Amino acid sequence: MIAIKNLHKTYNPEKPNAFHALKGVSAEIADGELVAVIGKSGAGKSTLLHILGCIDSFEEGSFSLDGTETAQLNDKELSHLRNEKIGIVLQDFALIEEQSAIENVMVPLYFAKKKLPMAKRRELAKEALEKVGIGELAEKEVNKLSGGQKQRVAIARAIVNHPSLLLADEPTGALDTGTAEEIMALLTQLNAEGTTVVIVTHDPTVASKCRRIITISDGLILHDETSAVQ
Amino acid sequence: MYWKLGYQSFLRRLTLHILLLLQLACAVFLLNVMCAGVNGRSELYNPLKPYLTAKGVYFGKHNGYPVTEEEIRRTLTSVDEVISVREAVFRSNDIDWRIVVYDDSLAKRLSPEMEEGVWFTHAPKEEGIVNVVALQNNSDYKVGDIIEGTSMFPKEGTSGNTEMKFRITGIMKTGEYYPTFQQGGIAESVRDLYAEHTNLNPSGIPMLFSSASFLENDVVLTPGMQVLVTFHDDISKEDYDANLETLGSIGYYTTNEEMNAKCLKYINAEVKVLMPIIFCLLLVTAVGLLSSGAISTLRQLKTYGIYFICGCRWKDCIKIAMANTLIILAGSVLVAACALAISYSTGWMASASLILGWNNLLYTALLLAFTFAVSVIVPFVLLHKRTPVDILRNDD
Structure with a gap:
């Protein structure tokens, strides 16, 4: 499903503060895997996740998703790929605070290739909220929700288009232990239903919930281990 | 989206x-x-611009007597156009109607807003019927109505009072302006040359508007008190100055150049x-x-x-x-x-x-x-x- 080969990414190339974030990363992630990408701060985890999410580019190597070589796609095609096949969850939730939960979840539906009537969009968004366990909070403004509820809204938004790949960058980083466990349980459940989930984290507890752990250090994959975790 | x-x-x-x-x-x-x-x-x-941008004067006599085109052409040299607002009066059903008569040149340039119908120069002409525009508060009449009346001042050589027919082609909207040239020879702005239609004219006589060419064959048109005169473009300075001196001795004037600047x-x-x-x-x-x-x-x-x-x-x-x-x-x-x-x-x-x-x-x-x-x-x-x-x- 995901194939990355010799990925290189440098920030501010040809400038004095150039930073080589990825130095030739290669990996393959099959459909339905639950993968944790761990490493210290600055190791290149988020950079890798951004490239997998098609929100950042790379200057060398290749990245293909479901057989599509992303380097050959234009801006519009990449946008459609992000919209249809990839869901992204961030540490700070990345929600529009003044809007309701359901309005936040509907955002990807605005950019879908197939335009749906408003009623259908609301229906799909409501379903996604119910799937993550907060259907009753649909009309509540996001700024009135707890951290755990906000992250559930973010996950609902990420899955509303039924993507095959869900990327989560430190999804529990801003949450307390109890809430973090709930969120991890939700992500695990989504994975069990067939979605490929890749979680970037520096928390070993979170990583331990994943069957496969890729350790990144200084822009390179140090370890890539699959365990027998269920 | x-x-x-x-x-x-x-x-x-x-x-x-x-x-x-x-x-x-x-x-x-x-x-x-x-x-x-x-x-x-x-x-x-705009309707007066072609005159005001040409050499000439806006003129009225000292004694307040009417000014005729014939008089101007006889007195001055190198006269091109003499624009005046004249009047005709006729009687219909014991009511005296006053018609404000514009020279054709000016009539074609005017287009006050009509409540209904069109300005008389835009309406088709029918033999024997004079196209006129009425004021809005001549409320007894509508567009298309024909008023039959008798001219109070028929032309010499015609037999007795001339029977006439007038078709109303339009009703002027209240608030519109129409040229009257009633301001004395010294005018401060173009607005001085107009009157506003707010109600029946002060004397209470209902008013109509028409064109000189429709009427002057049959009736005597009472000349106005003031005229707008243009001279030929090639008038010499001596002739121009002489004209102004002549006019200054018999009346008041504002040159078109001054008037244009004021406008x-x-x-x-x-x-x-x-x-x-x-x-x-x-x-x-x-x-x-x-x-x-x-x-x-x-x-x-x-x-x-x-x-x-x-x-x-x-x-x-x-x-x-x-x-x-x-x-x-x-x-x-x-x-x-x-x-x-x-x-x-x-x-x-x-x-x-x-x-x-x-x-x-x-x-x-x-x-x-x-x-x-x-x-x-x-x-x-x-x-x-x-x-x-x-x-x-x-x-x-």
Whole structure:
């Protein structure tokens, strides 16, 4: 499903503060895997996740998703790929605070290739909220929700288009232990239903919930281990 | 989609956007009032412009006696045109009607607004029937009506009082202006050469308007007190000065050159008053839009980042910013249009001689185009300089 080969990414190339974030990363992630990408701060985890999410580019190597070589796609095609096949969850939730939960979840539906009537969009968004366990909070403004509820809204938004790949960058980083466990349980459940989930984290507890752990250090994959975790 | 998201952006900072909208609406309203003022004043000037831009005079005698074309041509040299407003009177059903008679040259240039029908020069002519326009408060008559009457001053050589038929081709709207040339030889502005239709003329006699060529074969037209004279372009300075000296000895005059200068000053008077106000308002609005554009875009950057990860192209976020701006512009036009409509329907525009024309649309469009361009500069620059990864990383 995901194939990355010799990925290189440098920030501010040809400038004095150039930073080589990825130095030739290669990996393959099959459909339905639950993968944790761990490493210290600055190791290149988020950079890798951004490239997998098609929100950042790379200057060398290749990245293909479901057989599509992303380097050959234009801006519009990449946008459609992000919209249809990839869901992204961030540490700070990345929600529009003044809007309701359901309005936040509907955002990807605005950019879908197939335009749906408003009623259908609301229906799909409501379903996604119910799937993550907060259907009753649909009309509540996001700024009135707890951290755990906000992250559930973010996950609902990420899955509303039924993507095959869900990327989560430190999804529990801003949450307390109890809430973090709930969120991890939700992500695990989504994975069990067939979605490929890749979680970037520096928390070993979170990583331990994943069957496969890729350790990144200084822009390179140090370890890539699959365990027998269920 | 962009409209929906732009509208959501508009609602998120509603107070600020409403303030900007009202500011811009004031600028649009004032600009249209200024244009309408120029139009209104030009409306009176334009029919007389060909005469006022030629060498000549507006003249009336000392003793207040009528001035005839024959007299002018006999007394002066190198005379091109003599434009006057004359009168005819006829009686119908024991009512005396006064007809204001314009020389054809002037009649064709006039186009006061009609409540119904058309100006008499625009109506088809029928043999034996004189086309006329009535005032709105000659309410017993309608467009198409034919008034039969007897001329009070038939031409010499005709047998007795001349029976005449007049067809009403139009009813002049209340508030319109028509030339009368009743002002004495010294006129301060073109408006002095007109009267406003507000009610029946002061003597109570119902009025009609028509063209000299329709009537002068059959009736004697009473000459007016003042005339507008033009000289040939090639009149020598000596002849011109001699003409002025002659006229000065028998009456009062204003040269067309002076009159034209006064007219242009009158037309542009409102521009001079309003332009600085509009300029300041625009400056404040532009600064407001730039600042609000900057603040709004900076606050919106995270939202644009969210849109990006959900499948929007980064450069399409500028379309959302544009949609937000267009909503403000549309709102301001709506508010200004309502204010103009209220001004029109309450009669304020007519009383202030304000006339809306095509130039109102043109200048409003230019103003809005300028405002739009200013509004999108900052979002464009900010979105160009930042990437979604920068924004998402900064928020991590």
